[in-house]
Structures are given as C-alpha cells and as structure tokens.
Amino acid sequence: MDTFRDKLIPVTSILAGVVVLWYVFAVILNTPFQRDLDRRANETSTFSELIGKTLSQPKPTLPAPHQVAVNFFENTFLRPITSNRSLVYNAWVTLSSTLLGFAFGTALGIIIAVGIVHVATLDRSLMPWIIASQTIPILAVAPMIIVVLGAIGISGLIPKAMISTYLSFFPVTVGMVKGLRSPEIMHLDLMHTYNASRAQTFWKLRVPASVPFLFTSMKVAVAASLVGAIVGELPTGAVAGIGAKLLAGAYYSQSIDIWSALVAGSVVAALLVMVVGIAGRLVDRAMGGRPA
Amino acid sequence: MNRLKPSWQAVLAITLCLIAVALGPIAAPKVDALAQPSGTLIYPYVATNWLIFGVLLLVALITMARIPSVVEAVVLFIGAHLVAWLLIGGIAGFEGLARAPYFLLLTGAWLLGWRCVAVLSSLRPFAKWARTALRLIIPAIFGAWILIIWEAVTRGAGIPFILLPPPSAIGARIAGSLPVLGADIRQTIFKAVIFGYVVGSGAGFITAVLADRVPFLRRGLLPIGNMVSALPIIGVAPIMVMWFGFDWQSKAAVVIIMTFFPMLVNTVAGLAASGHMERDLMRTYASGYWPTLLKLRLPAAAPFIFNALKINSTLALIGAIVAEFFGTPVVGMGFRISTEVGRMNIDMVWAEIAVAALAGSVFYGVVALVERAVTFWHPSVRGG
Incomplete structure (x- = not known):
C-alpha cells in the first residue's frame, strides 16, 4: 500500500504529464510544416482540423505518442519475425x-x-x-x-x-x-x-x-x-x-x-x-x- | 646461495634469451645473407646483435644479485628499455621480416620491465614526494610498455598499416595535421560539448533542487531518472540532428539530454546526504530552508554533484562524437573519424581517437581538480 502511494501515484502522474506535454509539443512543432502544406493545397483548416492533421502526418517533426505506439505495435506483433522490418x-x-x-x-x-x-x-x-x-x-x-x-x-x-x-x-x-x-x-x-x-x-x-x-x-x-x-x-x-x-x-x-x-x-x-x-x-x- | 635471489621474471628472461641465441638471426634478411657469403645483402642488427643479447643477459643476472632495490629498479629500467629501443630501432627498414628470436627478445625485455614495476611497487619510501612519484612512475612504465609492444609487434610482424598503424606513425600524423585536429576540437568540444555540458548539468541541478523542495516530484522523478540512466539515450541523436540541423546545436542538444539525468539523480541523492543531527542543529539555529540549503545541504551534496560532473564529462564527449556520425558540417571529431575510416586513413582515425582520449582525460582531470579544491573537507580528499 505504501509503495502504491509513495511510488506508483507520483510516477504515473509524472509520466502522464510527460505524455500530455509530448502531445502539446507535437502540435506546436508540427504546425509550421502543416500550415505550409495547407497553403500549397489552398486549404484553410480550422483550429481543431489543424490539430488533427498535425497529429497524423506521415513524416512529422515530432510524432505523437499514439503514432509511435501504432508503429511499434505493427512492427513488433503484426510482422513476421523473419522480416527485416520487424x-x-x-x-x-x-x-x-x-x-x-x-x-x-x-x-x-x-x-x-x-x-x-x-x-x-x-x-x-x-x-x-x-x-x-x-x-x-x-x-x-x-x-x-x-x-x-x-x-x-x-x-x-x-x-x-x-x-x-x-x-x-x-x-x-x-x-x-x-x-x-x-x-x-x-x-x-x-x-x-x-x-x-x-x-x-x-x-x-x-x-x-x-x-x-x-x-x-x-x-x-x-x-x-x-x-x-x-x-x-x-x-x-x-x-x-x-x-x-x-x-x-x-x-x-x-x-x-x-x-x-x-x-x-x-x-x-x-x-x-x-x-x-x-x-x-x-x-x-x-x-x-x-x-x- | 645467499647472495642470489632469483625472480621468475629474470629466470624466464634468461631462458628466452638463450633460446633466441639458439634460434639464430633476429631478422630474415640475415639468413639470406649467411646463405650466400659472397653477396652484399644488407641485413639489420649488424652491430647491435650481440649488444642486445649481452644487455639482456647482464641485466637479468644483475637483478639476481642482492643489491639495493632502488639500484635494481634503475638497472632494470635502463636495461629493459635499451633492449626494446635497440630491437625497434634495428627493425627499421626491414618491417615484417622479424623471426622468432625478435619476439623472444621482446618478451624478455618485457619481463624485465615487469620485474622493474614489481621492484618499484615493493618499495615503501618514507618521503611523501617519493610516494607520489612512485604512484605516477609505475603506471607510466606500464603504459609505455603497451606502446612499446604495440610498436614492436606491428613493425616486427609487418602488420598492414590499414589494420593497425604503429604508435610512431600516429604520433607523426598528429604532429603533421595539427590545424585539422584543432578545428575539429573547436567544433566538437568548444562549441557542442562545453555548451551542452553546462546547460545539461545546470538544468539537472535546478530540477533536482526543485524536486527536493516538492516531495511528490521527487518520488515521481527519481525512479524515472534511475530508469532512464539504463536506456540507450544516445539513440536520440538522429532526432536531434533532424530538429536542430547539422551544426553544433544538435550535438549540444544530445549532450544536454545525456547529462541531465545523471546530474538529477546524483544531486537528489546528495541533498539527502546531510545527517539528521546536522539538520537538527540548523533548526536550533532557526535557519530557514534557504540558509540550510546553502550552508549545509549543498556542501554535503558536493561529492555527489562532482561525481555526476565526472560521469557527465565522459558522457558529453561520447554524445557529441556519436551525434556527429548522423551528419555534420565538414568538421568535427565524429565526422573526421567516420569519413577517414571510409577513406582507409586509419592513422588519422587513431590520431583523432588519441586526441579525444587526451581531451577526455583533461576534461575529467579539471573536474577532479576543482572537486579537490571545493570538497577539501571530505575524508576521501583529506586522507589521500
């Protein structure tokens, strides 16, 4: 019980903070490139659309955690072990x-x-x-x-x-x-x-x-x-x-x-x-x- | 029997020397020269052949006599290095043509060198300066012998230059390309390493003080910091190069990340190092958080902080050099190493490594000296 209160809660909350910060920075860092793309495509996206796009770029400056997680999962569990992409x-x-x-x-x-x-x-x-x-x-x-x-x-x-x-x-x-x-x-x-x-x-x-x-x-x-x-x-x-x-x-x-x-x-x-x-x-x- | 004290090194050296005599010429050309007496083949060790055997045997015999240890050490020192010098000097121009006696004699000389170190380490001088000198001389002889054996073997056995250049060639290369090496050092060390080291260690220190103030933060950060120290952080190098470009800023970023966590973990541990008694004393003096921190807990944490600074001095160099493998402007130690390996200029690579080693040692040495000056009160400094 003590380890739960003294260790688990602080560690998980700090890790959660890191993930949130990661998302924020992913949006901030990927925005310039996304705006550039939009300008070339002659699109104007709303704020929420922009956020959605920055988090799903194929080659982002900073990939969002879920992108990394999906890629990790695919390359670990879905590929045959002998494949050199696994x-x-x-x-x-x-x-x-x-x-x-x-x-x-x-x-x-x-x-x-x-x-x-x-x-x-x-x-x-x-x-x-x-x-x-x-x-x-x-x-x-x-x-x-x-x-x-x-x-x-x-x-x-x-x-x-x-x-x-x-x-x-x-x-x-x-x-x-x-x-x-x-x-x-x-x-x-x-x-x-x-x-x-x-x-x-x-x-x-x-x-x-x-x-x-x-x-x-x-x-x-x-x-x-x-x-x-x-x-x-x-x-x-x-x-x-x-x-x-x-x-x-x-x-x-x-x-x-x-x-x-x-x-x-x-x-x-x-x-x-x-x-x-x-x-x-x-x-x-x-x-x-x-x-x- | 009382006048003799044979050591196994000396006995073995004499045995090897005698085997070498029995095996004949030291280098292959002399065999050819002896085969055709009328010819005018040049061969090495014309004048020094018997000198080498003589010195080796004489020194080995002298050390068996009961003489003062200091004299014995001096004789061994001169003899072993003289033999090595003659051997290496003689092989010049005949690289790769050494025969078995060459290596036997080298081993004999090395055994005498070992005996010299053994005699020196059994000395227990009273004077403080003599003890300090011994502490420096013994490892110096050991290091010198690594270089001697390296030089003698690469040249005697004719190991291809591309595999392993002899130390003398590396030294010549260092002397010959000082401007290039200087530019690399300026790029890698004075721009990337120093900046990253200062910022990374500083950030780790400030975070640690903050974490110490907020227990919740400390409980959360410490396990994470310990975890991270086991991770291959060096892998962020390509990401940093992508973000901050090819110049020194990306290398400094890698160095910052690498130096942050050791500083954080060590400082947090150090801030907990002051005893309850001392902290209670500060409380009875009615000192608040800041005076206690500045006057008691930070000084008590100093050994831990310097430990982190020492660890970081190595990590910073590694981080900067490895990050340069991922792309740099055309200057920098990591860049030089990876391109010269590709061009098979192995001596240049070794020169760069030697300079990096020297820079790393100097960096570490400076931190250690500052530590001695700052934590003069610590038992580990006072006692030594």
Missing part, C-alpha cells in the same frame, strides 16, 4: 551481440579484478589505467574496431560484441575489485586463524562477499553493453539491428521509425536490467541472504 528481428540482432559482449566483458572484468586483488604489481600498474580509461570516449573507437576486424575478415556479430565487451568490462572490474576487497580485516584474520590457504580464503570469503557488488556492476555493464552494440551498428552500414534502424530512419527522415526503434531499444534495456536484477536476487536468496 522490430523483434532487429532487437534480436542487437540483443545477441549485446549478450555475447556482456558475457565476454563480465568474464574479462572478473579475471582482471582477481588479478588486481592478488598481484600487487598489477594493482599498482593496471588499476590507474582502468580508471583513466573511463575518462576516454570509448565509443569513438567503435567504427575503428569494426573496420579493422572487417579488414581481416571478421564481420557480423563479433566486432559489435567486442565493442560491448570493451564498454562492459570497466564497471565489472571496478565493482569486483571493490567487492573482493570488501571483507573486513576481522574476517580475513578469522580465515587466517583457521589456517586457510589463499585459495580457500578466496572461494569461501572473498567470492561470496563480492556477489552483491558483482550484480550491481553487472546492471551498469549490461546497459553499457547495449549502448555499445547499438553504436557499433551505426558506422558500418549494418543491415539489421536497432542502430541500423535508427540510421536508416535518419537517412530517410522516417521519424516515426526512429522513435519506435528507440522505444524498442528502451524496452530491451529495461528487460536486460530487470533480468540481471532478478538473477541477483535469486542468487542472493540461494546464498542465504536475508532481506535487509
């Missing part, structure tokens, strides 16, 4: 490289974090570069990686997945280093009094302690991974995927298509973050975590 198909193309890159990135991030925690040399020499690399606009490298790998004959899924890997391993590394170091001195001393070996301390103390950190950073990483996959589809003239859909929409001014591709990307992002969150909660419960 959003499900395009989302799957993007999702597959996202997941592959995310898996690689998470594995790489964990390995680097384990190395950093256990080897002092790596900690002092590699860690500053990992932090510094977050200040670099990595996405600028995206076209580079795709062209380079394309030149040696690797194309399709792998180059996009590599960009996703690159984007997603930073959060995992930073989170896991924090997580593996999170056991307190007291706990480490306890393991010491048990005469635990380094491996035992690692598996029985450090790894369980790091799990919450892992899932928190995986949520960030999976979102970054999706952005990487979408941007990876931009400069290559990729034929399928959400990024390709955005680019095609931009070339042919199909604004409704752009918006519905954006909605599809957002749905995929929300689903991915949700799945990681649920997996985190399940693992937490399986490990005997109590609700805090």
Whole structure:
C-alpha cells in the first residue's frame, strides 16, 4: 500500500504529464510544416482540423505518442519475425551481440579484478589505467574496431560484441575489485586463524562477499553493453539491428521509425536490467541472504 | 646461495634469451645473407646483435644479485628499455621480416620491465614526494610498455598499416595535421560539448533542487531518472540532428539530454546526504530552508554533484562524437573519424581517437581538480 502511494501515484502522474506535454509539443512543432502544406493545397483548416492533421502526418517533426505506439505495435506483433522490418528481428540482432559482449566483458572484468586483488604489481600498474580509461570516449573507437576486424575478415556479430565487451568490462572490474576487497580485516584474520590457504580464503570469503557488488556492476555493464552494440551498428552500414534502424530512419527522415526503434531499444534495456536484477536476487536468496 | 635471489621474471628472461641465441638471426634478411657469403645483402642488427643479447643477459643476472632495490629498479629500467629501443630501432627498414628470436627478445625485455614495476611497487619510501612519484612512475612504465609492444609487434610482424598503424606513425600524423585536429576540437568540444555540458548539468541541478523542495516530484522523478540512466539515450541523436540541423546545436542538444539525468539523480541523492543531527542543529539555529540549503545541504551534496560532473564529462564527449556520425558540417571529431575510416586513413582515425582520449582525460582531470579544491573537507580528499 505504501509503495502504491509513495511510488506508483507520483510516477504515473509524472509520466502522464510527460505524455500530455509530448502531445502539446507535437502540435506546436508540427504546425509550421502543416500550415505550409495547407497553403500549397489552398486549404484553410480550422483550429481543431489543424490539430488533427498535425497529429497524423506521415513524416512529422515530432510524432505523437499514439503514432509511435501504432508503429511499434505493427512492427513488433503484426510482422513476421523473419522480416527485416520487424522490430523483434532487429532487437534480436542487437540483443545477441549485446549478450555475447556482456558475457565476454563480465568474464574479462572478473579475471582482471582477481588479478588486481592478488598481484600487487598489477594493482599498482593496471588499476590507474582502468580508471583513466573511463575518462576516454570509448565509443569513438567503435567504427575503428569494426573496420579493422572487417579488414581481416571478421564481420557480423563479433566486432559489435567486442565493442560491448570493451564498454562492459570497466564497471565489472571496478565493482569486483571493490567487492573482493570488501571483507573486513576481522574476517580475513578469522580465515587466517583457521589456517586457510589463499585459495580457500578466496572461494569461501572473498567470492561470496563480492556477489552483491558483482550484480550491481553487472546492471551498469549490461546497459553499457547495449549502448555499445547499438553504436557499433551505426558506422558500418549494418543491415539489421536497432542502430541500423535508427540510421536508416535518419537517412530517410522516417521519424516515426526512429522513435519506435528507440522505444524498442528502451524496452530491451529495461528487460536486460530487470533480468540481471532478478538473477541477483535469486542468487542472493540461494546464498542465504536475508532481506535487509 | 645467499647472495642470489632469483625472480621468475629474470629466470624466464634468461631462458628466452638463450633460446633466441639458439634460434639464430633476429631478422630474415640475415639468413639470406649467411646463405650466400659472397653477396652484399644488407641485413639489420649488424652491430647491435650481440649488444642486445649481452644487455639482456647482464641485466637479468644483475637483478639476481642482492643489491639495493632502488639500484635494481634503475638497472632494470635502463636495461629493459635499451633492449626494446635497440630491437625497434634495428627493425627499421626491414618491417615484417622479424623471426622468432625478435619476439623472444621482446618478451624478455618485457619481463624485465615487469620485474622493474614489481621492484618499484615493493618499495615503501618514507618521503611523501617519493610516494607520489612512485604512484605516477609505475603506471607510466606500464603504459609505455603497451606502446612499446604495440610498436614492436606491428613493425616486427609487418602488420598492414590499414589494420593497425604503429604508435610512431600516429604520433607523426598528429604532429603533421595539427590545424585539422584543432578545428575539429573547436567544433566538437568548444562549441557542442562545453555548451551542452553546462546547460545539461545546470538544468539537472535546478530540477533536482526543485524536486527536493516538492516531495511528490521527487518520488515521481527519481525512479524515472534511475530508469532512464539504463536506456540507450544516445539513440536520440538522429532526432536531434533532424530538429536542430547539422551544426553544433544538435550535438549540444544530445549532450544536454545525456547529462541531465545523471546530474538529477546524483544531486537528489546528495541533498539527502546531510545527517539528521546536522539538520537538527540548523533548526536550533532557526535557519530557514534557504540558509540550510546553502550552508549545509549543498556542501554535503558536493561529492555527489562532482561525481555526476565526472560521469557527465565522459558522457558529453561520447554524445557529441556519436551525434556527429548522423551528419555534420565538414568538421568535427565524429565526422573526421567516420569519413577517414571510409577513406582507409586509419592513422588519422587513431590520431583523432588519441586526441579525444587526451581531451577526455583533461576534461575529467579539471573536474577532479576543482572537486579537490571545493570538497577539501571530505575524508576521501583529506586522507589521500
């Protein structure tokens, strides 16, 4: 009941406000072009007719929410999944490289974090570069990686997945280093009094302690991974995927298509973050975590 | 036995060096030259062949002796880089003709470099300046070795220029096309990024203060803001280009949208960071909303706000560069990257990426310095 009053009502009312504003702006932004059309057709429309027309242009400056919803619905549910106009198909193309890159990135991030925690040399020499690399606009490298790998004959899924890997391993590394170091001195001393070996301390103390950190950073990483996959589809003239859909929409001014591709990307992002969150909660419960 | 302290890096380096000696010439032309003694084939490493082996072995042996760590580090530093320098210098003119010993020697030198970093990170100097210097030198050596290996491998193995140019070529390209790079930076960073960053962060900040004043707004905006941070906002770039045209205004719009939500979420979290005790103290002083906000809650929120500013400094650059993939005037970093990739001028692309990386680091560094100056009272600044 409390979540209903404290969260649901404010969130839905603000979302409703956004939708109303969206309609208002759709009318305002589309009006100049509509007036232009009317003048050429020698029509004079009344105010209400004008509003109706601005909300149903084929290539509006800002499509109205219902136009986007209709387009999204058509392209998601009414088209055969194999059609290259189907959003499900395009989302799957993007999702597959996202997941592959995310898996690689998470594995790489964990390995680097384990190395950093256990080897002092790596900690002092590699860690500053990992932090510094977050200040670099990595996405600028995206076209580079795709062209380079394309030149040696690797194309399709792998180059996009590599960009996703690159984007997603930073959060995992930073989170896991924090997580593996999170056991307190007291706990480490306890393991010491048990005469635990380094491996035992690692598996029985450090790894369980790091799990919450892992899932928190995986949520960030999976979102970054999706952005990487979408941007990876931009400069290559990729034929399928959400990024390709955005680019095609931009070339042919199909604004409704752009918006519905954006909605599809957002749905995929929300689903991915949700799945990681649920997996985190399940693992937490399986490990005997109590609700805090 | 007491006088020796073998490290695995040194032992492995010596082993690799001996294997390299056994395998014969470092580069392929020498094999041909030896095959026909009467010919006058030119081959690399005429003078330096034994010097390389000698330096590598000598340095590896020296490090096994019990000498002060500082001396050991200096010897390793000079030796490892001398070997790398000789190897890379010798291969000039014979790119792509290196044989296995070349790579074995390179690995040996790299192991010595690793040993050098290991020795340096085991040092625990008392003086503060020495600790600071170490904190800078260790990652610097690591970074230098990435460049050295990159240079040595691309040139030794003769990797095609189009795939991966060596760093020296990228450096030459940067030096040779400064005006172009400067124009790109002016277009992308000084016009789009700075404007978008300031407006986006400012708008996020003001909205956050407003949301803090109106609890209903906060409860509604915060979950939405958290949600949005996971979305691929970068996708609005084509829409912004459609609305605001090809020039920098559309890129600034993308940057504004991208920087707004991190600032909003972080500032709202920061405004809740001041403790009850402090807020009660302000109440006993009979201070109203505004004095409490200005004197207690905003300073307490400063670490969160600067965190958002740091996140935004990277996001802003990414947003502007990616938005340029969708159409720009014929200048700008994103434009340059996408067109030069198409023209296969890969060294220019790398030059642009290097400049973008440098600009990103400088941007981040400036924000971090301002943070240190403003939040001097925070434990994370005082302690370090």
